[in-house]
Amino acid sequence: MSYILDLIKKPNDIKNIRVQDYPKLANDIRSFMVANVSKTGGHLASNLGVVELTMALHLFLDFPKDKLVWDVGHQSYTHKLLTGRKDQFDSLRQYGGISGFPKMEESDCDAFDTGHSSTAISAALGMVKARDLKGENNKVVAVIGDGALTGGMAYEALNNAGQLKSNLIIILNDNKMSISKNVGGMSNYLAKLRTNSRYTGFKENMESTLTERLPGGKELVYGLKRSKDAIKYFMLPSMFFEDMGLTYIGPIEGHNINSVLDALKTARKANKAVVIHTITKKGKGYYHAEKYPSRFHGTPPFSIDDGKPLPDKKTLSYTKVFSNALMHKAKNNDKIVAITAAMPYGTGLIAFKKHFPDRFFDVGIAEEHAVTFAAGMAAEGFRPVVAIYSTFLQRAYDQIIHDVCINKLPVVFAIDRSGITGRDGKTHQGIFDLSYLSHIPNLVVLAPKNKWELEEMLSFALSYNGPVAIRYPKGEAYQELEDHKEPICYGKSEIIHKSKDIAILAVGNMVKTAVTVTKNLREEGIDPSLVNVRFVSPIDYETIDELVKDHNIFVTMEDNVKTGGFGQQLSDYLIAHSIQDVRHINFSIPNIFVDQGSVDELYQELGLDAQSITNKILEECSHIINKKA
Numbered sequence: 001m002s003y004i005l006d007l008i009k010k011p012n013d014i015k016n017i018r019v020q021d022y023p024k025l026a027n028d029i030r031s032f033m034v035a036n037v038s039k040t041g042g043h044l045a046s047n048l049g050v051v052e053l054t055m056a057l058h059l060f061l062d063f064p065k066d067k068l069v070w071d072v073g074h075q076s077y078t079h080k081l082l083t084g085r086k087d088q089f090d091s092l093r094q095y096g097g098i099s100g101f102p103k104m105e106e107s108d109c110d111a112f113d114t115g116h117s118s119t120a121i122s123a124a125l126g127m128v129k130a131r132d133l134k135g136e137n138n139k140v141v142a143v144i145g146d147g148a149l150t151g152g153m154a155y156e157a158l159n160n161a162g163q164l165k166s167n168l169i170i171i172l173n174d175n176k177m178s179i180s181k182n183v184g185g186m187s188n189y190l191a192k193l194r195t196n197s198r199y200t201g202f203k204e205n206m207e208s209t210l211t212e213r214l215p216g217g218k219e220l221v222y223g224l225k226r227s228k229d230a231i232k233y234f235m236l237p238s239m240f241f242e243d244m245g246l247t248y249i250g251p252i253e254g255h256n257i258n259s260v261l262d263a264l265k266t267a268r269k270a271n272k273a274v275v276i277h278t279i280t281k282k283g284k285g286y287y288h289a290e291k292y293p294s295r296f297h298g299t300p301p302f303s304i305d306d307g308k309p310l311p312d313k314k315t316l317s318y319t320k321v322f323s324n325a326l327m328h329k330a331k332n333n334d335k336i337v338a339i340t341a342a343m344p345y346g347t348g349l350i351a352f353k354k355h356f357p358d359r360f361f362d363v364g365i366a367e368e369h370a371v372t373f374a375a376g377m378a379a380e381g382f383r384p385v386v387a388i389y390s391t392f393l394q395r396a397y398d399q400i401i402h403d404v405c406i407n408k409l410p411v412v413f414a415i416d417r418s419g420i421t422g423r424d425g426k427t428h429q430g431i432f433d434l435s436y437l438s439h440i441p442n443l444v445v446l447a448p449k450n451k452w453e454l455e456e457m458l459s460f461a462l463s464y465n466g467p468v469a470i471r472y473p474k475g476e477a478y479q480e481l482e483d484h485k486e487p488i489c490y491g492k493s494e495i496i497h498k499s500k501d502i503a504i505l506a507v508g509n510m511v512k513t514a515v516t517v518t519k520n521l522r523e524e525g526i527d528p529s530l531v532n533v534r535f536v537s538p539i540d541y542e543t544i545d546e547l548v549k550d551h552n553i554f555v556t557m558e559d560n561v562k563t564g565g566f567g568q569q570l571s572d573y574l575i576a577h578s579i580q581d582v583r584h585i586n587f588s589i590p591n592i593f594v595d596q597g598s599v600d601e602l603y604q605e606l607g608l609d610a611q612s613i614t615n616k617i618l619e620e621c622s623h624i625i626n627k628k629a
Contacts, residue, residue, distance in 0.1 A: 008081065026051050030284075042100050043298050044299050057260075085107065167267075247275070326338065347416055388416070393433065418447075508558075541573060567584075
């Protein structure tokens with residue numbers, strides 16, 4: 001059986017496809033994506049929803065001369081297929097394979113690396129200004145979802161774009177969702193644009209009258225459709241985008257290639273920024289993704305027949321542990337409120353929303369606002385818990401410092417997906433949080449070693465009179481070390497095993513690895529002390545001073561970049577106090593961006609798996625082994 005998609009070998013090959021074969025190509029693309037993502041996992045629903053839209057863009061643009069910037073980038077699979085990467089799709093999101101997001105290193109057709117929301121218009125606007133300064137005339141298009149318009153950076157860019165005296169095309173891909181259903185004023189505004197029955201009815205009646213009663217009426221209607229939509233502006237005179245100085249076209253059917261192409265060609269004629277508002281359906285073409293778009297936003301491998309994830313062992317995740325613990329605390333404390341930035345499912349707050357709807361707040365993709373919003377509630381006596389992924393909390397760095405920590409407000413940051421997160425790659429690894437949080441005055445930074453400790457740290461945080469950040473990894477919660485349950489005391493680490501010579505100080509998720517390393521070393525005749533760091537800010541220097549007395553090698557282990565991490569802070573302490581008799585081995589992530597792969601593969605590549613760490617310690621400690629022999 002032949003497939004139209006097989007004819008796409010390189011960029012711009014779509015221009016050789018016959019118009020009548022466009023629907024077949026769209027079907028091929030959807031079938032191919034479902035078949036491949038069912039094996040590799042990935043962002044399915046968002047990609048299924050932009051197939052025709054992407055085809056129209058590729059018919060309109062000339063790659064790589066023209067620039068296409070995807071906001072977030074988790075809807076770029078069709079773009080990758082149409083630029084000749086079909087044969088690489090079995091490696092999607094795999095170690096050493098192609099990324100699930102645009103990646104400039106991967107193709108010169110990927111104009112900009114993206115992975116976070118609300119950035120595309122700013123980047124595209126910069127490209128337009130660069131184009132004009134170079135005296136060039138290539139096209140620049142930004143594609144941004146309606147969910148991304150809940151992010152403030154998008155409005156900063158739109159405000160700037162309103163002054164533009166050069167062509168920029170902004171596609172507003174409106175599917176009523178980000179990861180979950182959209183919230184807020186912009187969502188309501190767009191809903192009115194989509195469903196304004198006064199405008200729709202008037203337009204339909206006008207078209208019918210012109211077509212049926214006037215000679216040449218069909219031609220007149222066609223001409224009206226291809227020109228600025230005067231009917232719409234008559235019925236909806238106070239339009240947000242127009243008032244900002246941008247030309248607005250739409251809403252149009254985003255799954256109609258000809259309609260999108262017509263809009264693109266019209267927009268290209270304008271010497272200013274133009275917004276084309278397209279309506280699409282998230283998950284289109286695959287029943288289960290259409291029915292459950294949130295579940296298929298980012299999906300693990302699944303059965304195509306029923307859409308269910310492939311069998312996997314049932315595990316208790318850190319996200320679930322956090323969710324259960326917060327629910328338990330909230331039942332007995334009506335001052336506890338929960339805040340998320342458009343991720344109620346991913347952060348585990350959906351259960352809180354169900355049981356405490358009046359105390360749950362989804363502010364949209366607006367991490368900066370989420371943090372300052374929490375600060376305002378804390379200032380009025382509430383105990384806000386802000387649940388955000390590590391990689392996205394980076395966006396609110398200023399608000400954490402200026403609005404929470406300077407004011408010493410009791411906001412709890414529940415930082416999910418810390419450390420290596422896996423297949424979403426460099427834009428999503430949570431490897432910087434210890435560095436950008438632990439130096440902030442007044443902020444307590446914690447990392448739990450297991451399920452029980454996360455629960456206890458949340459209790460500590462909710463009773464502490466100041467800001468607290470708790471960072472924990474994606475995936476299965478560690479449930480061993482059940483016998484080690486020292487109470488959580490401010491600024492105190494936990495000694496799991498006391499010996500001499502070598503002290504292993506492990507942070508959070510790395511305690512699990514440290515247990516294995518300790519076992520390996522004992523088999524080699526070395527019995528190290530094992531310390532669960534717990535507090536990365538403030539660091540328990542009192543315990544370190546005690547360890548210095550009978551240990552001459554310190555081994556630190558953390559899943560954070562080296563610069564600014566716990567290990568570097570310990571090195572600084574040893575130097576500042578002229579402690580020269582202690583050899584320090586720092587196991588941390590190099591100051592690099594870590595690409596995609598499974599968590600185990602990436603830890604091994606970074607030398608942070610138990611065997612690599614064991615081997616390195618044995619190399620450094622050969623004199624101890626020889627002495628014991």
